[in-house]
Amino acid sequence: MSETLRRVRVLVRPKEGILDPQGEAVRRALPALGFGGVGSVHVGRLIELEVEDESQVEDMCRRLLANPTIEEYEWEVIG
């Protein structure tokens, strides 16, 4: 059964212009460790799933995996 499944990787991140306090905290922490020259940092979420029908992924993203009010997403078939 598993050979009919496709592996899909979904990347979800805060929309442009949406406050990203986690990214901001990481950005502030990096210089403290001696890493200079870091412009901006954004923290998102990586979701990997196996699906029989990849035509459903777009709908999955819109309805559950991402909240379009605050997040944008992209996905690709990786195997």
Next chain:
Amino acid sequence: MKIGVVIFPGANCDADALYAVERIGAEPVELWHAEPDLKGVDAVILPGGFSYGDYLRPGAIARFSKVMRPLEEFARGGGPTLGVCNGFQVLTEARLLPGALLQNMSLRFVCRTVPVRVEHPDTPWSGACVPGEILHLPVAHNEGNYFAAEETIAQLEDEGRVIFRYLENPNGSRNDIAGICNAERNVVGMMPHPERVSDPLLGSEEGLKVLRSVLEFAGAKVH
């Protein structure tokens, strides 16, 4: 009057909400998340907590519970519906209320009592208050930072749909928004917890004003 309290796995304010309903003299009814049945209640409260462990996003999984189908129908049909804290998050995820609750600006869980101004008493969940009345209500959340597109915020303000507003913003929410309602005004979501101040033994019973409002709304005799 029967008031239902939805119990999601991971809810932790359901008992407080049921107790507060009892305190206002209404009949509390437990609504289990896995049963698509509102048991004939006249109003519904979605209590606070961490439904489904806040996995993915707070409220994102709870929004697809079986109980949500009749609840959405009830809410869209004008039934008085109140979401508190996680319940507010569930209502935004279900698109019964606009916007979303982002992580607190401070990145810290905030847990304290804050002054909240009642902006509009013309909802089933604020009618027992006078405009401008200050309630002291506890907040306890990590994602209470209300966000919506600028035009949505403007619309909420223009239509008088910001029902509760912080005097001391604890989370960075836009326009100090603590609670809003839908266009029909029957669905209200708020981050502060009125049910946690429902008895003098808890330090205050100021929160009962929010819940009593629904009795007045229904024309029932106030306890």
